[in-house]
Every structure is written in C-alpha cells, then in structure tokens.
Amino acid sequence: MSSTLDDEVRYVARASADWAARPPSERAEVLRKIADGLDGAADKLVPLAMTETQLAEPRLRGELKRTTFQLRLFADEVDGGGLLDVRLDRADEQWPMGAPRPDLRRMLVPIGPVLVFAASNFPFAFSIAGGDTAAAWAAGNAVLVKAHPGHPELSDATAAVITRVLADAAAPQDLLRVIHGREDGVSALQHPLIRAASFTGSIAGGRALFDIAAARPEPIPFYGELGSVNPAFVLPGAARSQPQQIASAYLASVTGSQGQLCTKPGLLLVPAGTTVLEELGKLEAPGAAPLLNTWTHDGYLAALERVASHTGVYELTEARTSSAEPVAVTLLVARIEEVLSDVEGLVTEVFGPAGLVVEYEDPADVVELATRLPGQLTATLLGVDDEEDDLQLARDLVPVLRDRAGRLLWNQWPTGVSVTHAQQHGGPYPATTAPTTTSVGTAAISRFLRPVAYQNFPAALLPEPLQDANPLGVPQRIDR
Amino acid sequence: MSSTLDDEVRYVARASADWAARPPSERAEVLRKIADGLDGAADKLVPLAMTETQLAEPRLRGELKRTTFQLRLFADEVDGGGLLDVRLDRADEQWPMGAPRPDLRRMLVPIGPVLVFAASNFPFAFSIAGGDTAAAWAAGNAVLVKAHPGHPELSDATAAVITRVLADAAAPQDLLRVIHGREDGVSALQHPLIRAASFTGSIAGGRALFDIAAARPEPIPFYGELGSVNPAFVLPGAARSQPQQIASAYLASVTGSQGQLCTKPGLLLVPAGTTVLEELGKLEAPGAAPLLNTWTHDGYLAALERVASHTGVYELTEARTSSAEPVAVTLLVARIEEVLSDVEGLVTEVFGPAGLVVEYEDPADVVELATRLPGQLTATLLGVDDEEDDLQLARDLVPVLRDRAGRLLWNQWPTGVSVTHAQQHGGPYPATTAPTTTSVGTAAISRFLRPVAYQNFPAALLPEPLQDANPLGVPQRIDR
Numbered sequence: 001m002s003s004t005l006d007d008e009v010r011y012v013a014r015a016s017a018d019w020a021a022r023p024p025s026e027r028a029e030v031l032r033k034i035a036d037g038l039d040g041a042a043d044k045l046v047p048l049a050m051t052e053t054q055l056a057e058p059r060l061r062g063e064l065k066r067t068t069f070q071l072r073l074f075a076d077e078v079d080g081g082g083l084l085d086v087r088l089d090r091a092d093e094q095w096p097m098g099a100p101r102p103d104l105r106r107m108l109v110p111i112g113p114v115l116v117f118a119a120s121n122f123p124f125a126f127s128i129a130g131g132d133t134a135a136a137w138a139a140g141n142a143v144l145v146k147a148h149p150g151h152p153e154l155s156d157a158t159a160a161v162i163t164r165v166l167a168d169a170a171a172p173q174d175l176l177r178v179i180h181g182r183e184d185g186v187s188a189l190q191h192p193l194i195r196a197a198s199f200t201g202s203i204a205g206g207r208a209l210f211d212i213a214a215a216r217p218e219p220i221p222f223y224g225e226l227g228s229v230n231p232a233f234v235l236p237g238a239a240r241s242q243p244q245q246i247a248s249a250y251l252a253s254v255t256g257s258q259g260q261l262c263t264k265p266g267l268l269l270v271p272a273g274t275t276v277l278e279e280l281g282k283l284e285a286p287g288a289a290p291l292l293n294t295w296t297h298d299g300y301l302a303a304l305e306r307v308a309s310h311t312g313v314y315e316l317t318e319a320r321t322s323s324a325e326p327v328a329v330t331l332l333v334a335r336i337e338e339v340l341s342d343v344e345g346l347v348t349e350v351f352g353p354a355g356l357v358v359e360y361e362d363p364a365d366v367v368e369l370a371t372r373l374p375g376q377l378t379a380t381l382l383g384v385d386d387e388e389d390d391l392q393l394a395r396d397l398v399p400v401l402r403d404r405a406g407r408l409l410w411n412q413w414p415t416g417v418s419v420t421h422a423q424q425h426g427g428p429y430p431a432t433t434a435p436t437t438t439s440v441g442t443a444a445i446s447r448f449l450r451p452v453a454y455q456n457f458p459a460a461l462l463p464e465p466l467q468d469a470n471p472l473g474v475p476q477r478i479d480r
Numbered sequence: 481m482s483s484t485l486d487d488e489v490r491y492v493a494r495a496s497a498d499w500a501a502r503p504p505s506e507r508a509e510v511l512r513k514i515a516d517g518l519d520g521a522a523d524k525l526v527p528l529a530m531t532e533t534q535l536a537e538p539r540l541r542g543e544l545k546r547t548t549f550q551l552r553l554f555a556d557e558v559d560g561g562g563l564l565d566v567r568l569d570r571a572d573e574q575w576p577m578g579a580p581r582p583d584l585r586r587m588l589v590p591i592g593p594v595l596v597f598a599a600s601n602f603p604f605a606f607s608i609a610g611g612d613t614a615a616a617w618a619a620g621n622a623v624l625v626k627a628h629p630g631h632p633e634l635s636d637a638t639a640a641v642i643t644r645v646l647a648d649a650a651a652p653q654d655l656l657r658v659i660h661g662r663e664d665g666v667s668a669l670q671h672p673l674i675r676a677a678s679f680t681g682s683i684a685g686g687r688a689l690f691d692i693a694a695a696r697p698e699p700i701p702f703y704g705e706l707g708s709v710n711p712a713f714v715l716p717g718a719a720r721s722q723p724q725q726i727a728s729a730y731l732a733s734v735t736g737s738q739g740q741l742c743t744k745p746g747l748l749l750v751p752a753g754t755t756v757l758e759e760l761g762k763l764e765a766p767g768a769a770p771l772l773n774t775w776t777h778d779g780y781l782a783a784l785e786r787v788a789s790h791t792g793v794y795e796l797t798e799a800r801t802s803s804a805e806p807v808a809v810t811l812l813v814a815r816i817e818e819v820l821s822d823v824e825g826l827v828t829e830v831f832g833p834a835g836l837v838v839e840y841e842d843p844a845d846v847v848e849l850a851t852r853l854p855g856q857l858t859a860t861l862l863g864v865d866d867e868e869d870d871l872q873l874a875r876d877l878v879p880v881l882r883d884r885a886g887r888l889l890w891n892q893w894p895t896g897v898s899v900t901h902a903q904q905h906g907g908p909y910p911a912t913t914a915p916t917t918t919s920v921g922t923a924a925i926s927r928f929l930r931p932v933a934y935q936n937f938p939a940a941l942l943p944e945p946l947q948d949a950n951p952l953g954v955p956q957r958i959d960r
Contacts, residue, residue, distance in 0.1 A: 021879070065578040087902035087923075097899055098545040102892055106902040106923070109882060111916065195908075214694035218855070218909040221916060375698070385938045394941055399501070402589060402932050409935040412582055419577055421960060422567035422586040424933035428675075429698040436591065436701060436930045443567075443586070443931065450916045451923065452882050453904035455889040458865045461874055480901065 005184045006191070008144060008177050013113045013193040015174035016142035020110040022171075024078045024472065030171045031075035031137060035068035037165035038129060038158070045157060049123045052151040054290040059257055060124070067124040070131060070419045074138040077442045081474025083138070083449070084108050086465050088478045091456075103456050105466040108449035110140030111221075112195030115188050117209065119200035120150040120292050121260045127151070128158040128178060131419075131440055132198040132223070139448035142175045144194070146185035150293045155180075189213055196448055198223040198439065200262070202299075203349070203430045210433045223447050224433035225262065225426065227349040230414050231373060232265040232380035233366060233397060237387030238411075239274035246382055247279035250355070253413040255286050255329050259353035260296065263378050263414040266350060269336070269366055272359040280331060280357065281316055288328035291352055297325055300352030304330060307356060310345060312338035316357065329353040336360040336369060343372045363393045370397055375428030375435070376405040378414035404428060406438070485664045486671070488624060488657050493593045493673040495652035496622035500590040502651075504558050504952065510651045511555035511617060515548035517645035518609060518638070525637060529603045532631040534770040539737055540604070547604040550611060550899045554618040557922045561954025563618070563929070564588050566945050568958045571936075583936050585946040588929035590620030591701075592675030595668050597689065599680035600630040600772050601740045607631070608638040608658060611899075611920055612678040612703070619928035622655045624674070626665035630773045635660075669693055676928055678703040680742070680919065682779075683829070683910045690913045703927050704913035705742065705906065707829040710894050711853060712745040712860035713846060713877060717867030718891075719754035726862055727759035730835070733893040735766050735809050739833035740776065743858050743894040746830060749816070749846055752839040760811060760837065761796055768808035771832055777805055780832030784810060787836060790825060792818035796837065809833040816840040816849060823852045843873045850877055855908030855915070856885040858894035884908060886918070 019027065038045070042064055049060045077083050087106045095101035114136035119126035126132070128145050136143045147155035159178045166175055179188060189197055189212050197213055197220060199206050206224035213222035234246055253265055270276040291297045307313060308330070316331040336358050339346045346356065347369075360366050370379075379401040383390035394410075401408055406427035417425055423441030426432040432439070437447050459467050465474045499507065518525070522544055529540045557563050567586045575581035594616035599606035606612070608625050616623045627635035639658045646655055659668060669677055669692050677693055677700060679686050686704035693702035714726055733745055750756040771777045787793060788810070796811040816838050819826045826836065827849075840846050850859075859881040863870035874890075881888055886907035897905055903921030906912040912919070917927050939947050945954045 062578055069577040089900040089902040095898070095900075097549040098542055099896060099898065101898050101900055104898065104900055104902040106904050112883065210699065211694070214691070214699075219690065219694075219913060220909075221914070385940075391940065398941055403592065406931065407933040407935060408937070410937045410941065412936045416579060418575070418579065418581050418584065420569040420575075420581055420584055421957065422569040422584040422933055424586050424931045426931070428930075429700075433699060434701070436927070438931055447916070450908075451886065451904045451906070451918055453887040453902055455887060456892045457888070457890045460865075460871065461878055461890065477901065 002184065002187070005179065005187050008179055009113065009188060009191045009193050011174040012142045012144045012177050015172035016110070016113045018172040019142055019175055020140040024081060027138070027140065028075040028079040030166070030169050031071045031078070031134070033169050034129065034162055034165050035071040037161050038064065039068050041161045045154060045161070048154045048157055049151065052154050053123050053292050055257065063122060063124045066419060067129060070125070071129065071134050073419060073442060074134050074445060077445060078138050081465060081472055083442070083445050084465050084474055086474055086476045088466065088476055090479055104453050105457070105462065106451055106453040107463065107465050108446065109452050111448050111450045112141060113193055114141045114143050114448055115194045115197040116143055116145045117185060117197070117199040117201065118145055118148040118155065120148045120296065121257070123151045123154050126200045128155050128176070129162060131444060133176070135444040136448045137175065138445045141448050142172060144188055145176065145178050146188065147178050147180050149180070152180060186212060190216060192218065194220065196221045196223070198447070200225045200439065203227040206433065221447070222433055223437060223439060225439045226430045226432065228262055228377035228427065228431045229266045229347050229349055230263050230376060230378045230380070231267040231269065232382065234268065234270045234276055235381060235383035235390040235393050236271045236274070237384035237390040238382045239271045239276050241384060243275040244279045247276055247283060249413060251280065251283050251285065251329070253415045254355045255353045256415050258289055258291055259329070260292055260351060261415050263417060265380060265414055266355055267347060268355055268357045269360055270357060272361045277316070277333065277357060277359065285317060285329045288326040290326040296351065297327070300327070300350065303348070303350040304352070304354050307346060307348065307350060308332055310342070313346070313356070327353065332356045334358055336365045340365060340369060343369070347373060363396070366393065367396050367400060370400040370404070373404045375431040377425060377427050377431045378407045378409060379405040380409040380414055382411055406431060482664070482667070485659065485667050488659055489593065489668060489671045489673050491654040492622045492624045492657050495654035496590070496593045498652040499622055499655055500620040504561060507618070507620065508555040508559040510646070510649050511551045511558070511614070513649050514609065514642055514645050515551040517641050518544065519548050521641045525634060525641070528634045528637055529631060532634050533603050533772050535737065543602060543604045546899060547609060550605070551609065551614050553899060553922060554614050554925060557925060558618050561945060561952055563922070563925050564945050564954055566954055566956045568946065568956055570959055584933050585937070585942065586931055586933040587943065587945050588926065589932050591928050591930045592621060593673055594621045594623050594928055595674045595677040596623055596625045597665060597677070597679040597681065598625055598628040598635065600628050600776065601737070603631045603634050606680045608635050608656070609642060611924060613656070615924040616928045617655065618925045621928050622652060624668055625656065625658050626668065627658050627660050629660070632660060666692060670696060672698065674700065676701045676703070678919065678927070680705045683707040686913065701927070702913055703917055703919060705919045706910045706912065708742055708857035708907065708911045709746045709827050709829055710743050710856060710858045710860070711747040711749065712862065714748065714750045714756055715861060715863035715870040715873050716751045716754070717864035717870040718862045719751045719756050721864060723755040724759045727756055727763060729893060731760065731763050731765065731809070733895045734835045735833045736895050738769055738771055739809070740772055740831060741895050743897060745860060745894055746835055747827060748835055748837045749840055750837060752841045757796070757813065757837060757839065765797060765809045768806040770806040776831065777807070780807070780830065783828070783830040784832065784834050787826060787828065787830060788812055790822070793836070807833065812836045814838055816845045820845065820849060823849070827853060843876070846873065847876050847880060850880040850884070853884045855911040857905060857907050857911045858887045858889060859885040860889040860894055862891055886911060
C-alpha cells in the first residue's frame with residue numbers, strides 16, 4: 001500500500017468521527033448545500049460528462065437532477081430521525097421471560113468510513129456524489145470514492161465542487177476524498193479503517209472485490225450491485241390486445257441510454273402466434289450511437305456474439321455491427337425450448353443496446369424458465385388487468401419471481417429507477433451480493449448504520465435520540 | 481454430499497415455500513404451540529440436558545423458559561406485522577426528482593431455507609429451537625439445524641417434541657429438520673437451496689464457516705456470533721465507594737454457568753490504589769464444577785494457560801487446576817502497561833470461569849486500551865452517576881466503546897441477555913460476522929427477510945400487506 005493511500009484513508013477516518021458527532025440537522029443542511037453546489041455547477045459538469053461518457057445532454061442533465069434530489073431526500077430522512085430505528089424498552093420487573101427486563105435503548109449509529117466504487121454508466125447518480133455516497137453520508141460516515149476510469153476528469157471536478165461546499169459550510173473537509181486506479185481501490189478495500197464498501201458494476205469485477213472484502217482479517221459488509229437480465233413477460237391477453245404498444249415501449253426501454261442500464265430488460269418473453277415479434281421487426285430503430293467507452297464497446301460485442309452465435313438464436317434486426325463504433329440496437333430471437341436447454345448460456349447480461357426475444361407456446365415453460373432464473377434486480381409482467389388467462393399466469397409467476405427478483409413490475413418498464421421510500425434496487429446473487437438490502441431509495445441508508453444498545457444508562461450519558469426527553473423529537477418505539 | 485443430506489435440504493426447501501405462503505396469524509399460532517409443547521416436555525428435556533451438558537437444573541429450566549418466551553414474543557411480532565416494514569409510495573406526477581414517481585409498494589419477504597449451527601453452551605436457547613431458529617421461522621422460513629455434538633440426544637428429543645406439535649397443528653412437517661456431524665453441516669452450507677445461515681460459537685469455527693459461505697458460487701448471508709472478551713471498566717468513584725459490591729458482582733458474573741457465556745466479562749479494569757482487587761482476593765469462590773464437555777475443558781485450559789503464562793500476569797486465586805475436572809474460577813492480574821504492550825495476546829476470549837483483572841493509574845491508558853479493542857458484544861462501565869471524574873472518563877470512553885461494541889452497560893453486568901425489542905446482541909468482527917444485525921431480540925427476525933417492491937401492481941396481484949384495503953391491519957408507512 002502506498003503511503004499516500006494510507007493517508008487518504010486516515011483523512012477520511014478522522015472526518016468520519018467528526019461527522020458522526022455532528023447533530024443530524026447539521027448533517028442534513030450540509031447534504032442540501034452539496035446538492036445546491038452541484039446544481040449550480042451543472043453547466044460546467046455536464047459538458048465534461050458528455051465528453052467522457054458519450055451520453056446525451058438531456059440524459060445527463062436529468063441524471064444530475066436526480067442526484068441532487070436524492071441528496072435532499074436523504075437530508076430530510078436524516079432530519080426526521082426515523083432512520084435511527086430508536087427502540088426503548090423500559091425496565092420491567094414482571095417481564096415474562098423469567099428474569100426482569102433491564103432498561104434497554106437501541107438506535108442505529110454510523111458504521112464508520114465507507115469505500116465506494118463508482119460505476120461507469122451513471123457518472124453522477126452512481127459515482128462521486130451518487131446514491132452510495134449520499135447514503136453513507138446521510139448515515140453519518142465519511143466516504144472514500146474510488147473513481148471510475150471512464151470519467152476521471154468529471155470525478156475530480158465533481159469532488160472539487162463538493163470540497164468547496166464543505167469548506168463554506170464548515171463541514172469536515174475530508175467528508176469526501178477520491179482515489180484513482182484499481183490498485184489503490186483494492187488497497188483501500190483491505191485497509192483496516194474502512195468499515196463497509198459498496199460497488200456497482202459487472203459480475204466479474206464485483207465478485208473479485210466481494211472476495212477481497214470477505215478475506216480481510218476483519219471482514220466488512222460489501223454491498224455489490226452486479227448483473228441482471230431483467231426478464232419481461234408478455235402475457236397472452238396483452239400480446240393480443242396491444243402488440244404494437246408493447247413492441248414500441250420495449251424497444252424504447254432496451255435502447256434508452258444505449259442499453260447501458262442495470263435494469264435494461266434484456267429478455268422479453270412473448271407468446272408465439274401473436275404479433276409482438278412482427279411489430280418489433282417493423283419498428284424503426286433509433287440511430288447508431290457510441291457506447292460509454294472502448295472497453296464497454298468491446299465487452300458488449302463479445303457478450304452479444306456469445307448469445308448471437310448460440311444454436312437456435314437468430315437476429316431479428318440486421319443492425320448489429322461487428323466492431324465499428326457507433327452501434328445500433330440488436331434484437332435476437334429464440335424459442336423457449338432453446339433457452340430452457342441452456343439457461344446459463346442464454347440468460348446472461350449483455351450490457352448495451354441488445355435484447356433476446358423468446359417465443360413461448362406453453363405457459364408451463366414460462367413458469368419453468370422463471371424457476372431457473374438467477375437472481376435479478378427486476379422482473380416485469382405485461383398483462384391485461386381483467387383478462388383471466390393473464391391473471392392466471394401472473395398468479396403462477398409472481399411467487400416464483402418474488403423469490404428471484406428485488407422489484408416486480410406490472411405494465412411498466414424497469415428502466416428509470418425512481419428514488420423513493422419504497423424503492424427496492426437489489427435482489428439475490430448475482431443481482432447483488434447483499435440480498436437483504438437496497439442500493440436505491442431511502443432504505444439504502446441503513447446499509448451504513450449498525451445497531452447499538454445502551455443498558456441502564458443515565459440520561460446524561462445517553463445520545464439524545466435515546467433520552468426520555470427526546471430533544472430532537474425523533475420517532476421512538478417504546479415498549480413494543 | 482450424501483444423497484441423504486440432499487434430501488434433508490430439499491424437504492426443508494419444500495416446507496419453506498409452504499410456510500412462507502401461510503397467513504402470519506397461522507404462523508404465529510404454530511410458534512405458540514411449539515412453545516407450549518416444549519414447556520410441556522420440560523421434565524423430559526431438562527434431565528437429558530443436565531446429563532449431556534453438566535449444567536445445573538435451575539439454569540436449564542430458566543433457559544427453557546427463556547426459549548419458549550422468545551417463541552411467543554416472536555409470534556406476537558409476526559402477528560403485528562411491523563416486521564414486514566411495509567412502505568407504500570403512491571404514484572406522484574409531481575415527484576421533484578424530475579420524473580413522475582410510480583406506484584411502489586415494498587415489504588420484507590422470507591429469505592428462504594435457513595441453516596442454523598447450534599451452540600454448545602445454550603442447549604435450548606441457542607440450539608434446536610433457539611433464537612436463530614425462532615427468528616427464521618418467524619420470518620417465514622423453514623430451518624435445517626446442524627446439531628451441536630455436545631448434546632446430540634437432547635437435540636433429537638427436542639426435535640421430536642416439535643415434530644409432534646407440527647403434525648398436530650397441520651403445519652409443514654419439515655419446518656424443522658436436524659442433521660448431525662461437521663461434514664454434513666459443511667455440505668448443507670454449500671447447498672444451493674440454502675439461502676442464509678447462522679452460527680454461534682468460537683472465532684475459529686465461525687470464521688471457517690463464514691469463509692465457506694462467502695466462497696459459494698452464490699454467496700449467502702452468514703450471521704456468525706463468534707468471540708467476545710466483554711471488557712468492564714470500574715471508574716474511580718465507583719471503585720472508591722463500592723469496592724466490595726463490585727468485586728462480588730464481578731465474581732458472580734464471571735462464574736455464572738461456569739463462565740461459559742459469550743457475554744462473560746473476561747476483562748475487568750480497576751483503578752490502582754483502590755481495594756477492588758483486594759476485595760476480589762478475599763471472596764470465597766464458588767466450588768469447582770465441570771465444564772460442558774471435554775473439548776470445552778481442553779480449550780479452556782489451553783486458552784487460560786496462554787494468558788496465565790504471559791509476562792507480567794500473575795494469579796490472584798490459586799484455584800486453577802492444570803488438567804483435572806472439575807475446575808474452579810481463576811482470576812489473573814496484570815498492569816495496564818503489560819496489556820497495552822500486547823493487546824492481541826492478552827485481550828482474548830477464555831471460554832470458562834476465568835477473568836483478567838487489569839490495574840490502571842492513568843485514565844488516558846484506559847481510553848487508549850479501549851481504542852485498541854477488537855469488536856465486542858458488550859462493554860460495561862461501573863460508575864457513580866453524580867461523581868464528576870466518573871462522568872468525565874465515561875464521556876471519553878462511551879464514544880470509543882460505541883464504535884467497538886454492540887451493547888454498552890452502566891452499573892449492570894453483561895451476562896443474562898434479555899430478549900426484548902431493544903436488545904442488541906452483536907458487534908464488529910470478531911464479535912459477529914454481520915455487524916449491522918443482532919442475534920437476540922425481535923430485531924433478529926429481519927436477518928431472515930429480504931425486501932421486494934411491487935411497482936404499479938393491481939390489488940388482485942398484491943400481497944395483502946401491500947393492499948390499500950390492508951385486510952391484515954399491518955403498519956403501513958405511506959408516502960413518507
């Protein structure tokens with residue numbers, strides 16, 4: 001480990017202790033000021049992002065807005081105190097356990113310095129000041145971000161904006177520090193002062209980091225959001241009544257941000273004998289456009305080739321380019337029997353503007369495929385609410401998909417992940433390495449908190465949220 | 481893997497799906513019936529436990545009562561529905577994120593079949609129907625228990641009682657299955673159908689299993705409660721004003737259940753120049769008694785010898801036996817400078833009736849030692865509420881200990897862990913492998929749940945807790 005990297009971690013650790021001791025209202029105010037600072041720097045940051053990621057300006061402006069909204073929503077959550085999950089059990093001589101219950105008061109406290117590995121595909125929302133950083137800050141921790149090599153200048157420029165805000169707000173200067181390079185990222189993950197880490201990216205990259213976190217002398221929580229195919233199931237009634245609408249919406253979802261979204265519906269199941277496939281073939285695809293960077297491009301072509309060259313798979317569209325940039329959408333087609341004969345080979349993430357459309361005849365095959373899916377971020381059903389055969393198949397599919405995906409959708413598409421209280425962005429492995437958590441929405445904050453109970457403590461030594469006087473007015477669950 | 485073991489896991493998996501689909505009230509009722517069944521079998525189970533564990537009858541009867549109380553408390557928690565953490569965000573066109581908010585409804589669902597590794601030292605409360613099993617059942621999962629070799633007959637007898645209750649209650653017959661032997665335990669941990677595992681025991685054993693869980697093709701959550709020294713700090717005022725009382729209570733806490741408790745205060749810090757140590761030397765120790773079994777006995781003597789033979793450590797009591805059973809309490813003494821010179825060597829769990837008493841002069845040394853402690857289940861302060869030098873040292877110690885322990889106590893002792901809503905039994909590694917969770921108290925249930933969000937779903941396809949009609953009357957957090 002370089003001495004510079006060690007210094008970086010130590011700066012963050014010191015800032016983390018400082019930040020954890022600040023009152024929640026002060027922390028919330030700093031989050032809001034960071035949001036304001038980033039909004040104010042949009043005209044400088046967005047062009048940089050366009051240059052480094054090839055993403056379009058409206059998408060990037062929308063993403064920045066989402067990022068600052070997220071900071072403000074999390075600030076409100078900190079202010080309210082609900083995320084502390086305060087529980088007070090008063091002493092009870094008659095506690096039916098057989099022994100008196102002592103006075104016990106429990107709350108969540110910051111876990112400590114957090115290491116965030118930034119993603120390539122959301123240079124704002126899953127990067128320097130993205131969801132993981134906002135969640136870790138909101139929980140009361142300082143953050144070391146390992147920048148993504150796809151947008152290094154934007155990463156430094158974003159950090160510079162934040163550092164200025166922190167100075168103006170008299171907040172800990174090292175609440176955020178940024179490092180570059182895989183080697184330093186791994187060293188940071190192994191550093192004893194780092195208490196949790198998060199990652200958004202590929203299965204191979206995320207698994208390698210998960211393994212490093214688990215192999216530490218003191219293992220730490222590692223929240224990795226890895227890969228997902230996001231199957232979408234067109235039910236018979238919907239396929240009959242709105243084939244054109246489904247085809248057009250599917251194409252929009254697959255090609256949004258050039259298919260470089262973790263919730264892109266990479267697998268579409270359609271009933272044979274309906275016209276969904278035909279409608280897909282008739283649509284005019286969006287023009288070719290570049291991918292994020294050359295290694296995304298190379299990875300996309302390799303993954304696409306593996307699926308496209310598979311027995312029984314043919315191309316619906318002719319747009320696939322073999323090596324040149326930019327690329328246009330590629331839709332592949334296969335019968336469900338082919339997919340069932342090699343689920344691992346065909347149900348696999350292709351990160352970019354491609355989708356595999358699978359025709360089925362027997363609904364039982366669809367349920368069978370669902371039972372064999374690896375863990376997913378999302379699973380989507382397109383159906384008609386009052387058509388009995390759609391409802392019947394949905395009733396068979398929903399319990400199966402619930403066990404395999406973090407979010408189930410009905411007649412909406414999984415791309416465009418809203419930041420809310422009830423959002424769930426996670427799922428069984430390999431969707432994530434931590435299936436009991438989410439990486440989007442206010443529930444994501446608790447990943448960076450840990451519980452502590454105080455037994456029989458005098459009020460003078462109790463944290464304010466645990467005091468009977470409750471000076472901060474946080475929600476307290478008392479004796480229940 | 482033996483075909484028998486594979487069958488065991490498959491039985492449990494089938495029962496888990498059945499159990500998850502039962503209404504919460506039915507699940508709660510079954511938990512209560514299991515509690516009644518175990519209470520009714522006390523006269524058969526307790527004598528078996530006495531024979532296999534050497535623990536005394538009152539302790540075992542109390543432990544069984546605690547175990548059945550826990551099942552009933554968890555049943556109430558299931559009935560209430562609060563553990564589902566239901567969040568409803570209604571569709572909102574004006575959501576300030578920049579894009580409309582869809583209708584999102586999130587709840588926690590059962591994680592799937594759970595593997596529980598039973599502990600040696602609580603043949604009821606951390607074994608077949610102990611805390612982990614009760615939590616996994618309450619969450620809606622079936623459980624495969626790997627029995628502890630220290631009480632195999634009691635394990636099978638306990639399971640037989642439960643199996644009869646399940647049959648009478650028309651509950652899934654394989655809600656509980658029991659396996660024996662390390663090899664089958666490891667195979668079960670590697671089985672793809674197992675979705676989470678828990679363990680209570682030694683650092684070495686727990687770490688080995690954690691590593692296996694992390695190395696699976698699909699890693700699963702592993703909730704290991706491993707080792708803890710549970711430091712207790714006698715502050716100057718308390719040492720002056722109540723040395724006899726502290727000494728006597730400490731001896732009781734160290735020798736309870738022959739010191740075979742994970743919260744035994746193995747380290748006592750006392751101010752030099754006070755009479756706590758002298759009072760300890762004067763006390764009449766409880767008589768010698770056997771430990772749980774021969775390998776606990778051997779492990780205890782080896783661990784004790786490592787500390788006792790350390791430079792600067794001497795024995796306060798002369799009771800230490802070198803190899804013969806039964807054993808009496810051993811209190812060792814060292815100056816804090818010695819401990820600071822080898823924290824790893826001296827701050828180490830000795831599982832059995834032994835404690836290391838450490839004399840300090842400078843309070844700064846105490847804070848220094850606290851900062852260097854490994855993760856702990858508990859940390860205890862003995863102080864006088866209105867004595868300023870006690871409060872001052874407490875104010876320095878509490879934030880440091882909060883970062884290193886799951887439960888902090890003031891003027892009470894950490895042994896005797898109450899089962900309540902606000903209980904926290906966990907802590908940073910090596911106290912546990914999952915520092916964001918607890919293994920005791922109602923909050924332990926959520927370890928075996930995972931979140932799922934339903935987007936834009938018609939009421940007919942939503943689980944009842946997420947419906948606007950809320951037929952079960954569960955707490956719903958709406959739009960906030």
